[in-house]
Amino acid sequence: MRQPDPGTLARRTLLTVSVASAMTTMDITIVNVALPAIAGDLSATFPQLQWTVNAYPLLFAALLLAGGSLSDRVGRRRIFVTGVLLFTGGSLLCGLAPDPLVLIAGRAVQGIGGAFILAPAVPLLAAAYPGERRTVAIGVFSATAAVSAALAPLIGGALVASLGWRSVFLVNLLPGVFVLLGAARWLTGAGPQGKRRLDLVGAVLGVVSLGAVNLAVISGADDGWTSPVAMTAVVVALIGLAAFVTVESRTNDPMLDLGLFRIRAFTGASLLSFLTRAVGFGTMPYLVLWLQGMLGYSALQAGLQLSALSGAIVAGSLAVARLQRRYGNRLVVTAGFVAVLAGYLLVARVSADSTWWVALPGLLLVGGGMGLLFAPLMGISVSVVPPQQAGMASGTANAFFPLGTAVGAAVFGAVLSARIGAGLPDQDLAQHGVSEGEEGGVRQLVASGRFTDLPADVTELARIAFADGLSTVAWVAAAAAAVGVAVALLTIPSRRSPADTRARHDPAPPRAHTTNQ
Structure with a gap:
């Protein structure tokens, strides 16, 4: 052939x-x-x-x-x-x-x-x-x-x-x-790129540490932070993180060169990459539970409604290159987080009687802000490090995106679950016909969006508790976006000038490491 x-x-x-x-x-x-x-x-x-x-x-x-x-x-x-x-x-x-x-x-x-x-x-x-x-x-x-x-x-x-x-x-x-x-x-250019050691210990420690963090957040929200599972997970996470930092700082061929974080712009872009995913996609599971579980929309209807958020992301992504050239990275990234902040303040208005239209303006702002953030943060992560470390920087930035989604979903789930628990105390549920010992099951049904499985007498109380929980999630997301604004102003260079940026930071000479390129 x-x-x-x-x-x-x-x-x-x-x-x-x-x-x-x-x-x-x-x-x-x-x-x-x-x-x-x-x-x-x-x-x-x-x-x-x-x-x-x-x-x-x-x-x-x-x-x-x-x-x-x-x-x-x-x-x-x-x-x-x-x-x-x-x-x-x-x-x-x-x-x-x-x-x-x-x-x-x-x-x-x-x-x-x-x-x-x-x-x-x-x-x-x-x-x-x-x-x-x-x-x-x-x-x-x-x-x-x-x-x-x-x-x-x-x-x-x-x-x-x-x-x-x-x-x-x-x-x-x-x-x-x-x-x-x-x-x-x-596919071409796919052969081995030289003899390089796989940092297996670092990879295992990273997985253990991140898994323990997630388990701690989920178990703490579900069973309380003093539960044996939550406390054990916190200890494992702290020990795993300390071991990971120790191993990565001493190995000659690290999975993650910690010296990259001496570069202020790289550290800022990495943190902002994490925050972008956490506040952008970490809330989405609970918006879906609100649309389908509480408001009763079908999966297709919920998808169509969330396509407004998707369309705003695409619109922001299409405009961002032109805005970068005209206004510079710092202003564009800051504007992206300001839009996300304003959007969640609007979403926080939801109540038990709210329809989808109450959240729509806020989600359009959130989506547009996210569209302004993806490409600039990836470009900054790579451009501000020495050229020989660009591959590792790209891999690090990519890792922060899905990590942000995972941690964001866990944290916002903990917030929602806690607020639902506070809104459905045992005594109120008992007054609405819930038997002793069944209170936890009712709260689980509400948190999972399974409103059709609830006893009819507690439906209205459950709607109030869920809406209050979703509003609190929006407030927490807005606070995280405000942190993003501050970090962007403090760390992101105003213009794309890699040589000038690297010269200002003058990081220590890189050690031998593995890159993706």
Whole structure:
């Protein structure tokens, strides 16, 4: 068979990698609109729903840097293909899951596969596209990921409404096969990049620490912060984080070079990347529970309504390059967080009697602000570090995005659960006919958005408690966005001038390390 010319081969490489990116990015948020259906079909508890959301982005974030290191050692195409196999297999496991635990396990396998897909993706594009064409290709790749995340609620809603919740996972099988075939035929520049040691200890410590953080947040909200599980998780998280920092600071080939955080702009961009996902996508599961559980919309209707948020993200993404050129990075990033802050202050107006239209103006502002943040923060993360560390910086920034989603969902879930508990005390539930010992079950039903399963006498009380919880979530998100405004003003350079920025910081000479490029 005749080999395609280099230009055709490069375009097919871009198509293959972009389709894979679309799958992995979409699955961070597409599951949100399926949560009420999952809760009803599998009798999932609120913590199980949180882990259904969190297991994927948590492992995705924790293994991105390790996946990049491994791809440099054994070959980028090999790791990419392994990732696609894991992601597709995890999707099949989720689609066939008979209970919540198997579903969570499938999401974890998806997360491992997603990390192995995304880690070598940009280096594969770099090998296929030389010179200025490389920038365009990476721009298309990034735009595909952003649009996929933005459209995920609408696509998920349509799938749940027409084919059931399992279809949001099984839909990955066909593109997964396409990507496998494309990777086998078209990917180039995929061999080992030299003998480099995999920082396995750092990767394991990272996963343990992040998992313990999530478990502490979820268990603390559900059983109280003095419960044995929550307290044990906090101790494990603190010990794991201390061990991770110690190992990464001493190894000659770290998964994460901690010296990067001496650069103020890099540290700021990393924190802001985390906050962007946390406040942008961390609240989405609870907006879906409000729309479907409390307001009674179908999955498709909820997806259509959240498409307003998605459209605003796309609009902001399309305008951001022009705004950067005219106003500079600092002003654009600050404006993005100001928009998110203002948006959540509007969302905080929701009450038990509110309709979707009350939240719409705020969500449009939130989406537009998020669209102004994605591309600049990624560009800043790479441009302010020494050139030889750009790959590691890119991997670090990518890791903060799914990590923000996972931690945001956990924290906002804890806030919502706590406010629902405060709004449904035992004595009030007893006055509305709830028997002693059943109060916790009622609160779990409310937190899971299962209003149709509630006793009729407590429905109105439950609506007030849930709306109050969602309003509190919006206030907390607004406060986090205010932190983002302050961090942006203090750390983000006003203009894209990498050479000047690096000169001002003068970081210590880099140690040997693994990069993704």
